[in-house]
Amino acid sequence: MAIKFGRPIEMRDAPRRQAALASTPLDLAIRPRRNRKAEWARRLVRENVLTTDDLIWPMFVVDGHNTRAPVVSMPGVDRLSVDQAVRDAERAAKLNIPCIALFPYTEPSLRDEHGSEALNPNNLVCQSVRAIKKEFPEIGVLCDVALDPFTSHGHDGLIEDGRILNDETVAVLVKQALVQAEAGCDVIAPSDMMDGRVGAIRQALDEAGFLDVQIMSYAAKYASAFYGPFRDAIGSAKTLTGDKRTYQMDSANSDEALREVELDIAEGADMVMVKPGMPYLDVVRRVKDTFAMPTFVYQVSGEYAMIAGAAANGWIDGDHAMMESLLGFKRAGADGILTYFAPKAAEKLKAGG
Numbered sequence: 078m079a080i081k082f083g084r085p086i087e088m089r090d091a092p093r094r095q096a097a098l099a100s101t102p103l104d105l106a107i108r109p110r111r112n113r114k115a116e117w118a119r120r121l122v123r124e125n126v127l128t129t130d131d132l133i134w135p136m137f138v139v140d141g142h143n144t145r146a147p148v149v150s151m152p153g154v155d156r157l158s159v160d161q162a163v164r165d166a167e168r169a170a171k172l173n174i175p176c177i178a179l180f181p182y183t184e185p186s187l188r189d190e191h192g193s194e195a196l197n198p199n200n201l202v203c204q205s206v207r208a209i210k211k212e213f214p215e216i217g218v219l220c221d222v223a224l225d226p227f228t229s230h231g232h233d234g235l236i237e238d239g240r241i242l243n244d245e246t247v248a249v250l251v252k253q254a255l256v257q258a259e260a261g262c263d264v265i266a267p268s269d270m271m272d273g274r275v276g277a278i279r280q281a282l283d284e285a286g287f288l289d290v291q292i293m294s295y296a297a298k299y300a301s302a303f304y305g306p307f308r309d310a311i312g313s314a315k316t317l318t319g320d321k322r323t324y325q326m327d328s329a330n331s332d333e334a335l336r337e338v339e340l341d342i343a344e345g346a347d348m349v350m351v352k353p354g355m356p357y358l359d360v361v362r363r364v365k366d367t368f369a370m371p372t373f374v375y376q377v378s379g380e381y382a383m384i385a386g387a388a389a390n391g392w393i394d395g396d397h398a399m400m401e402s403l404l405g406f407k408r409a410g411a412d413g414i415l416t417y418f419a420p421k422a423a424e425k426l427k428a429g430g
């Protein structure tokens with residue numbers, strides 16, 4: 078039979094209506110449904126799996142004690158005081174989740190034009206890293222490097238006359254990364270999209286003796302509407318002036334993503350990331366196929382909100398949509414996923430999927 082992913086030539090003029098109504102079996106040698114006939118058969122031919130080893134759990138930390146403050150636009154996600162972040166780190170450790178990621182809600186009084194609080198060795202992120210590593214040294218801790226949680230204008234870098242300054246920002250990010258490494262952070266994750274920051278951070282880490290601190294670069298990070306709930310969570314949504322399109326990537330591009338990733342690898346990134354996730358699965362696939370690097374994807378706040386919000390309204394099966402979306406990242410070639418669903422997914426996997 079002449080067939081190449083389309084309708085077989087021989088079938089082109091076949092009387093389809095007659096075949097559909099016929100009571101005799103179709104003369105089909107090939108019936109793809111056979112391999113789907115039972116759960117054991119589906120398991121046997123399954124091409125991709127999601128495991129707990131694939132998960133990184135992003136958490137939001139806030140000042141206070143014994144506090145869990147819900148993020149309204151992310152049903153099921155709270156801002157945690159440091160003591161509670163330690164409790165969730167314990168939950169992560171018990172679930173065998175390899176790594177957690179920390180993002181601060183900075184008090185508005187501590188935000189300024191230069192994001193100075195980012196360099197405070199006792200800021201919320203550093204406090205959390207120390208507290209978590211002290212009790213659970215075996216869990217990986219990743220810290221985001223960018224100024225947006227700390228700036229009064231909500232941008233990831235320094236501004237002059239409405240322009241985000243690249244090289245001046247990189248100099249500050251290097252200091253931020255060193256402060257985090259000093260606190261005990263295992264993975265530095267620059268999310269700012271300034272040019273040249275991976276190389277500058279790698280050099281500074283090495284000079285300071287942090288040879289084993291890894292860099293996971295947000296290499297292909299797009300200017301996305303899907304970051305909205307995250308900006309609610311860290312409190313930058315209301316203050317952000319303008320948008321981030323002069324540094325984050327244009328959604329229309331994927332060749333450019335390969336150039337960005339290539340640069341970050343050359344500058345010393347140990348792992349690379351594509352972000353957001355679901356609208357950019359093609360980019361994940363291209364990056365993985367092109368560079369064969371440890372490739373991560375961030376299922377961002379807006380993606381989480383779509384699934385969790387629809388599930389809360391009874392519009393979709395939340396657990397099923399969660400697992401389907403995570404498996405989609407694996408199918409696209411991702412080695413791991415940053416997702417707010419991490420604890421829920423890990424619990425489901427532990428219970429047998």
Ligand SMILES: NCc1[nH]cc(CCC(=O)O)c1CC(=O)O
Pocket residue numbers: 221223225233268269303304305306307308321376377378379
């Ligand atoms: N540079 C900060 C940063 N790090 C991670 C996210 C988004 C994560 C999410 O939406 O879940 C952002 C937001 C942004 O760039 O505006």
Ligand SMILES: [Mg+2]
Pocket residue numbers: 270271272273296337340341
């Ligand atoms: Mg870059």
